[in-house]
Amino acid sequence: xxxxxxxQPLTRDAFAPFGEVIETDPSAMRYxxxxxxERYHALAEAEATGEDARVIINIFRGSPRTFPYAVDMxxxxxxxxxxxxxxxxRPWLVVVAEDEGGRPGRPKVFRAGGRQGVNYRRNVWHHPxxxxxxxxxxxxxxxxxKGVNLVxxxxxxxxxxxxx
Ligand SMILES: NC(=O)N[C@@H](O)C(=O)O
Ligand code: NI
Numbered sequence: 383x384x385x386x387x388x389x390q391p392l393t394r395d396a397f398a399p400f401g402e403v404i405e406t407d408p409s410a411m412r413y414x415x416x417x418x419x420e421r422y423h424a425l426a427e428a429e430a431t432g433e434d435a436r437v438i439i440n441i442f443r444g445s446p447r448t449f450p451y452a453v454d455m456x457x458x459x460x461x462x463x464x465x466x467x468x469x470x471x472r473p474w475l476v477v478v479a480e481d482e483g484g485r486p487g488r489p490k491v492f493r494a495g496g497r498q499g500v501n502y503r504r505n506v507w508h509h510p511x512x513x514x515x516x517x518x519x520x521x522x523x524x525x526x527x528k529g530v531n532l533v534x535x536x537x538x539x540x541x542x543x544x545x546x
Contacts, residue, residue, distance in 0.1 A: 384542045385488075387453065392476060392492040392500070400478040400506045402426035404467050404499035426501035428523050432461040435527035442466070442520045444474075444513030447546075453477060454540035456486040456507045458533050462525025466511060467499030469519040475546055476500050477509035489541055507535070514546040 390396060394403045404425045414421045428437045456479055468474060474494050479486035486507035494500065499521075502508050511520065525531055 384452065384540050387489055387491045387541050387543050389475070389491045389493050389543070389546070392494045392498050397476075397478075397492060397500060399480065400508070401463070401501045401503040404465060404501060405495075405497060426465060427463070428465065428501070428525075429463040429504050430461065430525035430527060431504065432525075432531075433528035435461060435525055437462075437523060438526045440522040440524065441469070442511055442522045444511045444518050444520060446513050446515050446517065447475075449543060449545045451512075451543045452540040453489050453509055453537070453543060455534055455536045456489065456509055457535070458486075458505050458507050459502070459525065459531045460505055460533060461527060461529055461531040463501055463504050464508075464524040465499060465501035465522065467521045468494070468496050469521055470516075471496035472513075472515060472518045473546075474514050474518065474520075475512040475543070477512060477543075478502070479507040481505070481507060486535055486537075491543055493546070
């Protein structure tokens with residue numbers, strides 16, 4: 383019997399074991415450009431390791447998932463971090479899991495607001511982009527380089543997200 387996953391709000395503290403939340407956090411703000419610009423400084427760090435590693439900037443155009451949704455797999459990137467920041471100001475879902483002996487544990491689901499992005503630290507288990515409601519663009523910063531930067535794991539029994 384598939385276990386139903388609860389959805390919790392995305393907060394910096396709740397997400398801290400997995401990475402950073404990319405949002406206009408007042409504690410990170412400093413004025414620049416003669417006071418005309420608010421710089422929300424160093425919200426996260428992009429990491430790229432391994433041979434010929436570079437940090438690249440992409441746009442992912444995600445099609446909305448249909449619900450109830452079966453979370454039957456997770457992935458991680460051994461050579462680099464990966465961040466997603468919504469461009470269309472539409473809420474989306476973030477699914478991560480702690481590592482348990484080299485496998486993802488029970489998924490945790492976070493509801494991200496339309497102005498909240500996340501940075502998955504290197505090797506953090508996560509579900510691929512989970513867009514909600516309509517086709518949505520995301521600015522994605524991740525790693526390019528040699529080697530296979532993707533490890534996937536399939537759960538024996540899927541978990542279910544009933545509704546976003
Ligand atoms: N494949 C790819 O680049 N996307 C995934 O890594 C993802 O997390 O969406
Ligand atoms: Ni990924």
